[in-house]
Every structure is written in C-alpha cells, then in structure tokens.
Amino acid sequence: MAERAITDEELPVIARFEVRQRSYLAPDGTVLRRLPHFASDTNALVSLYRGMALTRAFDTKAVSLQRTGRLGTYAVSLGQEAVSIGVASAMRGEDVLLPSYRDNAALLWRGVTMEEILLYWGGDERGNHWSGPVHDFPFCIPVGSHAPHAAGVAYAFAVRKQPRVAVCLFGEGATSKGDVWEAMNFAGVHKLPVVFVVNNNQWAISVPLKLQTASETLAQKAIAAGFAGEQVDGNDVIAVRAAAEEAIAEARAGKGPRFIEAVTYRLGDHTTADDAARYRPPEEVQARWKEEPIARLRSYLVGQNAWGKVQEEQLAAECQQLIEVAIERYLATSPRLPETMFDNLYAELPEAYAAQRRELKEASHG
Amino acid sequence: MAEVTLVEAVNLALARALSDDPNVIVLGEDVGVNGGVFRATVGLQQRFGPQRVVDTPLAELLISGLCVGMAAQGLRPVGEIQFMGFIYPCIDQLVNHASRLRNRTRGRLSCPMVLRTPHGGGIRAPEHHSESTEVMLAHIPGLRVVIPSSPERAYGLLLAAIRDPDPVVFLEPTRIYRAAKGQIDDDGEALPLDVAFVLREGQDVTLISWGAMVKETLAAADQLAGDGIRAEVIDLATLKPYDADTILASVQKTGRCVIVHEAARTGGFGAEIAALIAEHGLTSLLAPVVRVTGYDTVIPLPRLEQHYMPSVNRIAAAARKVCQFS
Numbered sequence A: 001m002a003e004r005a006i007t008d009e010e011l012p013v014i015a016r017f018e019v020r021q022r023s024y025l026a027p028d029g030t031v032l033r034r035l036p037h038f039a040s041d042t043n044a045l046v047s048l049y050r051g052m053a054l055t056r057a058f059d060t061k062a063v064s065l066q067r068t069g070r071l072g073t074y075a076v077s078l079g080q081e082a083v084s085i086g087v088a089s090a091m092r093g094e095d096v097l098l099p100s101y102r103d104n105a106a107l108l109w110r111g112v113t114m115e116e117i118l119l120y121w122g123g124d125e126r127g128n129h130w131s132g133p134v135h136d137f138p139f140c141i142p143v144g145s146h147a148p149h150a151a152g153v154a155y156a157f158a159v160r161k162q163p164r165v166a167v168c169l170f171g172e173g174a175t176s177k178g179d180v181w182e183a184m185n186f187a188g189v190h191k192l193p194v195v196f197v198v199n200n201n202q203w204a205i206s207v208p209l210k211l212q213t214a215s216e217t218l219a220q221k222a223i224a225a226g227f228a229g230e231q232v233d234g235n236d237v238i239a240v241r242a243a244a245e246e247a248i249a250e251a252r253a254g255k256g257p258r259f260i261e262a263v264t265y266r267l268g269d270h271t272t273a274d275d276a277a278r279y280r281p282p283e284e285v286q287a288r289w290k291e292e293p294i295a296r297l298r299s300y301l302v303g304q305n306a307w308g309k310v311q312e313e314q315l316a317a318e319c320q321q322l323i324e325v326a327i328e329r330y331l332a333t334s335p336r337l338p339e340t341m342f343d344n345l346y347a348e349l350p351e352a353y354a355a356q357r358r359e360l361k362e363a364s365h366g
Numbered sequence B: 001m002a003e004v005t006l007v008e009a010v011n012l013a014l015a016r017a018l019s020d021d022p023n024v025i026v027l028g029e030d031v032g033v034n035g036g037v038f039r040a041t042v043g044l045q046q047r048f049g050p051q052r053v054v055d056t057p058l059a060e061l062l063i064s065g066l067c068v069g070m071a072a073q074g075l076r077p078v079g080e081i082q083f084m085g086f087i088y089p090c091i092d093q094l095v096n097h098a099s100r101l102r103n104r105t106r107g108r109l110s111c112p113m114v115l116r117t118p119h120g121g122g123i124r125a126p127e128h129h130s131e132s133t134e135v136m137l138a139h140i141p142g143l144r145v146v147i148p149s150s151p152e153r154a155y156g157l158l159l160a161a162i163r164d165p166d167p168v169v170f171l172e173p174t175r176i177y178r179a180a181k182g183q184i185d186d187d188g189e190a191l192p193l194d195v196a197f198v199l200r201e202g203q204d205v206t207l208i209s210w211g212a213m214v215k216e217t218l219a220a221a222d223q224l225a226g227d228g229i230r231a232e233v234i235d236l237a238t239l240k241p242y243d244a245d246t247i248l249a250s251v252q253k254t255g256r257c258v259i260v261h262e263a264a265r266t267g268g269f270g271a272e273i274a275a276l277i278a279e280h281g282l283t284s285l286l287a288p289v290v291r292v293t294g295y296d297t298v299i300p301l302p303r304l305e306q307h308y309m310p311s312v313n314r315i316a317a318a319a320r321k322v323c324q325f326s
Helices: A042-067 A081-088 A104-109 A114-121 A147-159 A172-176 A178-189 A237-252 A282-291 A293-303 A309-331 A338-342 A351-364 B006-020 B044-048 B060-072 B088-098 B134-138 B151-163 B213-226 B244-254 B269-280 B302-308 B312-324
Strands: A096-098 A166-171 A194-200 A229-233 A258-263 B002-005 B024-028 B053-055 B076-080 B114-119 B144-146 B168-173 B181-184 B197-200 B205-209 B231-235 B238-240 B257-264 B290-294
Touching: A042 A081, A042 A104, A042 A114, A042 A237, A042 A293, A042 A309, A081 A104, A081 A166, A081 A194, A081 A237, A081 A258, A081 A293, A096 A147, A104 A114, A114 A309, A147 A166, A147 A178, A147 A194, A147 B060, A166 A172, A172 A178, A172 A194, A178 A194, A178 B060, A194 A237, A229 A237, A237 A258, A237 A293, A338 A351, B002 B006, B006 B024, B006 B044, B006 B076, B006 B151, B006 B168, B006 B181, B024 B060, B044 B053, B060 B076, B060 B088, B060 B114, B076 B151, B114 B151, B134 B144, B134 B238, B134 B269, B144 B151, B151 B168, B151 B181, B197 B213, B205 B213, B205 B244, B205 B312, B213 B231, B213 B257, B213 B312, B231 B244, B244 B257, B244 B269, B257 B269, B257 B312, B269 B290, B290 B312
Parallel strands: A096 A166, A166 A194, A194 A258, A229 A258, B024 B053, B024 B076, B076 B114, B114 B168, B144 B168, B205 B231, B205 B257, B257 B290
Antiparallel strands: B002 B181, B144 B238, B197 B231
C-alpha cells in the first residue's frame, strides 16, 4: 500500500498548554481590571494591609534583636509580605499550612504568636509548640523537603473524606529539587487537595532564577504533573489572595491540586547571616522597591479614601505596641533545663537513653 | 497455628494491622496489584482497596516523605522500599523530618510511620540489591531500627513497629524470606521492641547477631557444641535503641564475645557493641571481643558474593579462637 509522505509540520499536535498571569493592581496602586469579589469589602483589604505592615515591623525588630545578640539567624520577608499574607488569608483554620523558613507572616496570620516565632528563631524548640494552628507544620529548613509532607497530609484528608486542604509554601530554588516534583507528581495522580505556592523572589541566596531553571515560568511545571499552574503578581496581595482562594476552593471541592507561582522580589538579604551586596547590584534592588506590595496596596486604599495619614500612624503605633509586648515576653521566657533535650525524642524515652539524660542532668546541675 | 515463611509472616502482620486499624496505609512501588516484588503485600490491595494499599510512583524519597505527612495527621503509614540499596533518597526524610518531628515541635506533632525494606545479600541479586547499611540508620536519634530473624519475630515485631508511636525502619532479611519457616498463630500479638532475644543459652561464649546472619550464627553454635563449646546466641532484633542489658549480662556470664554481621566492618554496628562491652563489661572479659563481618569493600556481584558473607566456619573459627585465648 502506498503511504502518503507527511512532513514534520503536518504531524498532529497532541497537546497544547497555556500559563496565565494574574494581577489587579499596578505598582502605583492603579486598578488594572475589575477586582475580585472579596476586594469589594474595604475592611478585608485593610486587614491584609495590616497583616503586611505588622510583618514588616516585626521583621525590622527581629533583625535588630539579632544584631544585638538576642535572636539567632533570621530570614526577613521584606518585599514578599504579600505572598505569605495573601495565601494564609485564603485558608481556613482547619486547613494545614506547610511553611518554609521565610513564611513567618503566614504563621502570624494563622495565629502563631510573635513570641513563639521569636522563641524558635531565638534557638528554642518550644517556639514550635504553638497553641494556634495545631496541625500546621513547623518551618521547613531543608529546602523543598516538606512538599512530600503536604501530599501526605492531603492524602490523609482524602482518606478521611475531610474537606480540608494542605497548603505548601516554598521558594523558587525548591522547584529545582526532586522533592517538589515527586510531591506534585503524586498529588496529580491522586487529585489530592493540596495547593503548592512558590514564592519566586528571584534569588536563592546568591543564585539567580536564570541559573535555577531555563523554564519560562515556574507555573508551567504543574502542567507536567497534570494540573493547572498559574502565575500571579506576587507583589499584588489582591492577586495572591484571589489566586489562592480559587485554588484552595477547587482543591477542597475535590478537583485536585493547584500550583501558584507568585512572582516577587527579595528586597532584603537571604537571612541575617547573608550580605546580598556580594552578588547583586544595589541598582537592581533599588529599582524593585518601586514594585513592593505594601506601598502598592496603600496607594490603592488611599485612592479609595479608605486609608490616610492618621490610620497609618495609628497602625504603626499599634504594631510597635504588639511587638514590644511580644519581645518582652520572649526575653522573659524561662530557660529550659538541659536534660529536656531528651524530652519528646520518643513518645517515651527508651531506657537506653534515660541514662544519658541522667548523666546530662548531673553534669549540668553541677 | 500454621507453618509460614518469613515473608508470609510479614504479609500476615500487614493484613492484621490493616484490618485492626483503619489508620494503617500500606504504600510503595508494586505493592498493590503485583503484591510486592517479594510478595510481602500479596492480596492486600484486593482485600483493603487501592486507597489503603497504594501503588506509588517510582520515587523513594516521595514514599518516605508521604509517610511523614500522613503520620503527622495521625495515619499509620507503612512504606515499602523495594531494596535497601534504594533507601538512600529517604535518608533526608528520616534524618531531617521523621526522626525529629516530635522533638522539634515538643510533642505537638509526631511521626508514627514504618519504612520496610529488604536487607542484606546472598540472594545472587543484581547490583545495589544486597546492601546492609543498617548502621547508617541506627545512628539517627529519634528513630527505631528493627530487624527480625524468624517468621515469629517478623510477625510480632512488625505489628509492634506499626503500633509504635514513633518512626521505625523495619529491615527484612531477604536471604531468609522464604528459607526461614515458623509456626505462627495469627492472633495479633506483638513482640516487644528494644529487647534482644536469647535464642540459645550457653556458658562459654556469647555470639551476637541480627537478621539473616542469625542463621549462620546458630549453625556455628551447633558446630561449636560438637567441640564441647557452649555458645550463647543473641538475636539483637532492635538495633536502635538496643538492649545493652542482655548483652552485658551474657558477657558477664561467658567472658567472651563474637559479634557477627554481614555489613562492612569499619563503623559497623559491631563496633558499637564492642565499645559498649569495653566501657561497661571490661572486667568480665576473658578474651578480646572479636567481630566476624563483611569486609570493608563494596559487596561484590554474585560470583564473589559468597566470599564476602560471614560463613558458619568463619564464625565458629572466631569463637574457638576466643575460647582458646589465655
């Protein structure tokens, strides 16, 4: 039988994919398109604004505590407050957050106290024993290694038929790790109620995004796992909140996982142990200050006559007050007995290690 | 009572756990329809459904990481890693998360998971299928490492591991999966973790081993009995935390000790036991502690494998030497 020769151009296209980008507010606070429903309530926007402002004030104080030797290494979210706040504000209390080390703001929003966060970064595990969102995970330090946990948590929700969602936050560096891919892949297969959010702040310590991946977007990585990925302006808290709200609602409704790439910029150092001036020009950082999320939302709110100098001053004073009280409590935390390092190692300390606990107790009590 | 092999005992324990506790989830590569490459999970998916007996994608890190997430939510996941040579991507999850979730949250979250994997060589398997790197796991604080040496202990210890509120790595001696047979009453009775089993009592020398090597160690004890040497044989069973009391009591009685493991010698778990005896049992020693182990080389492919594995003769010779020491 004679076969017709077909050219490569005539080969059938079997799949096409698109990645959309969401934004509502321009950097100067002007409205680009009709705002999502929740934004019609000015109080809701003010609440997001307060969350971001409190985070920035808290970060500033935390760094000064670190610089004066009263806190350990600390990662600020300067410039990225909209990511943590936008995502956390879209969650329900019974959902489970799996944060990375830069997500102090998300935990604060979910009810972890400032003194608990300070206690953790101050070098005391008791900071992770918070009374707020009891099922939320502690900060994940090994980058991206908590993504499989999110899939496991979501699997548990699915098995128990609970309408809950696991939300996992990580940075763009984490998307280079197999951990994140393996978790996304599994979540896709089982249509799990999990939302992955990447805080794409352009820098993984000193390594820029272009050395992290040649992928046009990070959002498209979800496509290979069989679910939707969306890019949002991560400095537009309305966009982050709207995207997270939609993704979480879909996941809760049993429609499977979602992936959100929040494009933002790390205006600060990686942590207090880093000096970003070693690897990126100050002009780049300076230029990015024009896009930061707090001024953007403020401009919008001011334009709506929903915010002004009086409110701003009042909020600043309120934040200072809350932070001062938290710092006082943190600094007054009673010290732990050395032998308590053995506590909670196992549900019940095996006899094999009880002797070491006694040894430590005797040595430390002189 | 029924006579079963070790791998059948594992299967019975898994079925029992799945049936007793709706929180138990079995997951791993090929554990579903195929019933596992060693048939340890055969029939479980048919009986308990694909949501509780899960064929995972081919990703070991994922399997261990899923277990952490599930366990933190109160499920009792039992993950299977197909061969110990493939467990290394899980080390990150075991060290950084599973073993310390309870400690780092001061008890707010915990991690009651089990990671099962076949252990050891001697089955003429391809490369990377014969590892015995238990000491890497036994070094991790917060973890339990358990290895049975008979169907009875496989059944009882696996049930205990699944019911334990903390993470357990459960190593299954591949070489005796089918060779070892025993009588099992499938009554859901667990055996205690953290204790060693004295399999044979004796006055002259203590032989300590675990996993498949217990078989050769017991055979060596038989051989020694022919020479009038009464060997005590201890199956360590739990490597972390291990039962120092049983070891020290035995060495106090015999004054002599030979430790047998197929893992490489340097830094092997035998070194830990020798150090324990040096620290706490020195005055009862009548001879140096001797290790009969795999060599400090990569475990060879099947053609040379039998020369690597400690043999009955090597064990018996070491015990005789120890007994002749004066």
